[in-house]
Amino acid sequence: MHSNDPIEHPPETAQLDDPKATAILHAAFATFSLYGYRRSAMADIAKAAGISRAALYLHFKNKEDILRGMMQRYYQGAEIDFAAALGAPGVVMSQLQNGFAALSGETFRQLLNAPHGHELLDVKAEAGPVVAEGEAALARVLAQYLRDAEAAGRISLDLIGADADAAAGVMMQAYKGLKQDGPSYEVFCEKRDQLARIYAAALMR
Amino acid sequence: MHSNDPIEHPPETAQLDDPKATAILHAAFATFSLYGYRRSAMADIAKAAGISRAALYLHFKNKEDILRGMMQRYYQGAEIDFAAALGAPGVVMSQLQNGFAALSGETFRQLLNAPHGHELLDVKAEAGPVVAEGEAALARVLAQYLRDAEAAGRISLDLIGADADAAAGVMMQAYKGLKQDGPSYEVFCEKRDQLARIYAAALMR
DNA sequence: TTCTGACATATTTAGCGTAAAATGTCAGGA
DNA sequence: TCCTGACATTTTACGCTAAATATGTCAGAA
Numbered sequence: 001m002h003s004n005d006p007i008e009h010p011p012e013t014a015q016l017d018d019p020k021a022t023a024i025l026h027a028a029f030a031t032f033s034l035y036g037y038r039r040s041a042m043a044d045i046a047k048a049a050g051i052s053r054a055a056l057y058l059h060f061k062n063k064e065d066i067l068r069g070m071m072q073r074y075y076q077g078a079e080i081d082f083a084a085a086l087g088a089p090g091v092v093m094s095q096l097q098n099g100f101a102a103l104s105g106e107t108f109r110q111l112l113n114a115p116h117g118h119e120l121l122d123v124k125a126e127a128g129p130v131v132a133e134g135e136a137a138l139a140r141v142l143a144q145y146l147r148d149a150e151a152a153g154r155i156s157l158d159l160i161g162a163d164a165d166a167a168a169g170v171m172m173q174a175y176k177g178l179k180q181d182g183p184s185y186e187v188f189c190e191k192r193d194q195l196a197r198i199y200a201a202a203l204m205r
Numbered sequence: 206m207h208s209n210d211p212i213e214h215p216p217e218t219a220q221l222d223d224p225k226a227t228a229i230l231h232a233a234f235a236t237f238s239l240y241g242y243r244r245s246a247m248a249d250i251a252k253a254a255g256i257s258r259a260a261l262y263l264h265f266k267n268k269e270d271i272l273r274g275m276m277q278r279y280y281q282g283a284e285i286d287f288a289a290a291l292g293a294p295g296v297v298m299s300q301l302q303n304g305f306a307a308l309s310g311e312t313f314r315q316l317l318n319a320p321h322g323h324e325l326l327d328v329k330a331e332a333g334p335v336v337a338e339g340e341a342a343l344a345r346v347l348a349q350y351l352r353d354a355e356a357a358g359r360i361s362l363d364l365i366g367a368d369a370d371a372a373a374g375v376m377m378q379a380y381k382g383l384k385q386d387g388p389s390y391e392v393f394c395e396k397r398d399q400l401a402r403i404y405a406a407a408l409m410r
Numbered sequence: 411t412t413c414t415g416a417c418a419t420a421t422t423t424a425g426c427g428t429a430a431a432a433t434g435t436c437a438g439g440a
Numbered sequence: 441t442c443c444t445g446a447c448a449t450t451t452t453a454c455g456c457t458a459a460a461t462a463t464g465t466c467a468g469a470a
């Protein structure tokens with residue numbers, strides 16, 4: 001490759017182990033939380049990342065690509081943490097509570113406490129299918145947990161008259177409802193734990 | 206009162222038994238569902254109601270007042286229907302399912318099927334505190350149901366580790382989450398019934 | 411190789427005047 | 441008494457321009 005060749009953008013969004021991309025995504029998260037996605041300029045992100053604006057384009061195609069990468073990164077991590085929490089030893093209630101807690105950890109706290117963090121909860125349009133795919137992946141994780149727990153005789157889906165997929169879908173969407181009305185992080189956490197208790201009680205005999 | 210006195214607007218939003226006001230609110234609902242609240246003009250509502258535009262102002266202060274009246278009317282009816290369904294004879298699961306179904310009956314079906322009906326789900330800003338108060342009233346109804354059912358030994362709130370008010374609040378908000386992502390009415394109903402089954406299973410021993 | 415300053419392009423913003431539409435009110439008709 | 445047509449006012453929608461800002465890309469420095 002010669003230096004006077006045109007820029008060759010990364011074919012996909014940045015890899016999980018690229019430290020530069022990670023730094024940019026962190027800076028972007030901070031910037032978006034502060035100003036909102038629309039009002040954030042590439043220059044703001046570059047400044048927050050401590051690099052020049054031009055360097056951003058060496059790692060991401062454009063602003064939308066940064067947002068996509070950010071969301072994808074979040075969902076990748078959330079999926080792993082979610083599955084880990086659900087799979088950890090313990091009773092069903094704590095597994096569910098820790099599972100949902102894993103979906104709203106420190107990152108989420110920063111988001112809700114930031115000036116325009118709430119706006120980032122509604123970027124489905126700009127972020128494209130990444131969000132829907134991420135949510136679907138989380139629902140699959142939960143569905144798999146339900147199947148495993150039922151196979152182990154720890155819960156019974158008959159109690160709620162549903163198969164694992166339908167149940168997981170409803171549970172995830174109802175959980176998302178708790179994010180509405182711009183609650184404080186603390187209030188949200190209480191409601192989240194409460195909902196997890198309801199889920200646990202519904203599934204256990 | 207002399208005819209040349211200035212218009213005397215109704216002090217509060219129209220009464221539940223005023224047939225004229227009811228007709229206007231029905232026309233407004235149809236119009237808002239069709240065009241959305243913002244794009245609907247008073248002339249559209251008047252035409253749908255079969256009266257002159259000026260006559261609207263004999264019953265409502267302005268467009269915002271019509272919206273308020275519409276939402277208030279909905280919540281008044283919903284509260285009554287919700288309480289009736291929860292209080293009807295039957296097992297807990299059917300009471301909860303019929304209760305939540307009462308909150309999304311024919312009116313709600315029309316809404317979701319209308320071109321811009323979804324917009325009406327997000328009019329908190331324009332409708333003011335009416336929506337929040339209506340939601341709170343519904344939560345109180347559910348909380349009272351939970352208390353009564355527990356007193357009768359039909360459910361146990363200990364199972365979900367919550368008092369009636371907290372549980373009702375979370376249950377209502379999680380229910381609202383199901384309205385997200387613009388589902389069809391049929392899909393929404395399935396999820397709603399599924400969530401009611403989860404709630405019932407959680408509360409019964 | 412990695413990154414930056416600077417450039418050309420594209421987009422956004424704000425202002426401003428006009429036309430069109432919507433609003434709220436009233437005198438007066440049915 | 442209830443309602444309407446018409447009026448004055450306010451709000452919105454355009455079209456246009458210039459200025460400002462943001463974007464994406466390079467040649468070349470570090």
